Amino acid sequence: MTSVHDTNLPSEIVACVQRALDEDIGPGDATTNSVIPAQATMSGQIIAKQAGIVAGLDVAQLALQLLDKSVAFRALVSEGEQVTNRQVLARLAGSARALLTGERTALNFLGRMSGIATLTRQFVDAVAGTSAIILDTRKTAPGLRAVDKLAVKRGGGQNHRIGLYDMILIKDNHIDFAGSLGEAVRRARAAAGSLEIEVEARTLEDVQAALSLDVQRILLDNMTPEMMGQAVTMNGGRAKLEASGNVTLNNIRAVAESGVDFISIGALTHSAPNFDVSLDWSNA
Numbered sequence: 214m215t216s217v218h219d220t221n222l223p224s225e226i227v228a229c230v231q232r233a234l235d236e237d238i239g240p241g242d243a244t245t246n247s248v249i250p251a252q253a254t255m256s257g258q259i260i261a262k263q264a265g266i267v268a269g270l271d272v273a274q275l276a277l278q279l280l281d282k283s284v285a286f287r288a289l290v291s292e293g294e295q296v297t298n299r300q301v302l303a304r305l306a307g308s309a310r311a312l313l314t315g316e317r318t319a320l321n322f323l324g325r326m327s328g329i330a331t332l333t334r335q336f337v338d339a340v341a342g343t344s345a346i347i348l349d350t351r352k353t354a355p356g357l358r359a360v361d362k363l364a365v366k367r368g369g370g371q372n373h374r375i376g377l378y379d380m381i382l383i384k385d386n387h388i389d390f391a392g393s394l395g396e397a398v399r400r401a402r403a404a405a406g407s408l409e410i411e412v413e414a415r416t417l418e419d420v421q422a423a424l425s426l427d428v429q430r431i432l433l434d435n436m437t438p439e440m441m442g443q444a445v446t447m448n449g450g451r452a453k454l455e456a457s458g459n460v461t462l463n464n465i466r467a468v469a470e471s472g473v474d475f476i477s478i479g480a481l482t483h484s485a486p487n488f489d490v491s492l493d494w495s496n497a
Contacts, residue, residue, distance in 0.1 A: 259301070267291075269363075277312060286304075331368065349365040382432070
């Protein structure tokens with residue numbers, strides 16, 4: 214059993230889980246505290262109700278152990294593992310009040326993260342055999358970015374920039390305000406320090422302009438696979454190329470086969486269906 218004191222989860226996720234518990238419990242679980250004796254114990258198991266990729270068992274465990282650190286939680290599968298419908302994912306036991314009070318928060322995190330991981334794995338599998346890497350975006354649920362991005366990694370994808378602070382991405386509005394792409398890049402370089410600079414390109418002319426400025430990365434915005442292929446040829450390996458915009462499971466193979474390095478997909482975190490999980494209880 215892993216205790217909340219030696220969890221490997223980052224502090225941002227611990228704080229996020231605590232906020233979720235505070236939101237749900239408020240001054241106290243009126244139902245559980247009035248019906249369940251304080252010393253009662255129970256046990257149960259978490260069951261997958263569909264096939265997919267599991268992510269977030271450790272986050273679910275944290276939600277329960279923040280309420281009672283003595284709750285026993287034994288994961289039966291690994292993070293990122295493919296599971297089947299009705300497969301038992303974990304067994305747990307301990308204070309009935311803690312388990313019943315934390316149940317919904319624990320399942321909310323597990324269902325969301327497993328849903329994101331499952332969708333991510335579908336995209337990763339769709340580009341298998343190509344050199345393209347699947348990336349997430351900043352289109353995460355407010356306050357849940359660390360959780361959402363961890364789920365993407367556990368589904369086999371990689372994280373793009375975490376926020377606005379760890380990379381420079383010059384988009385059309387930045388270029389318009391600066392007056393030109395060249396001026397925007399000049400200002401970014403003067404202020405960026407060691408941060409990587411990526412620029413958005415909507416046309417092949419934009420790609421050529423970005424290449425002339427020797428930037429490290431170019432975002433190919435809403436281009437067709439054919440245009441992306443031309444951009445790859447123009448690039449000649451000088452910059453890393455990222456495809457973005459309207460990428461689906463139906464077209465991602467063609468995008469990957471254009472030769473781009475990265476494919477960023479907002480749907481991984483803003484449109485992933487919730488993964489169906491449940492807790493079955495028994496008296497301990």
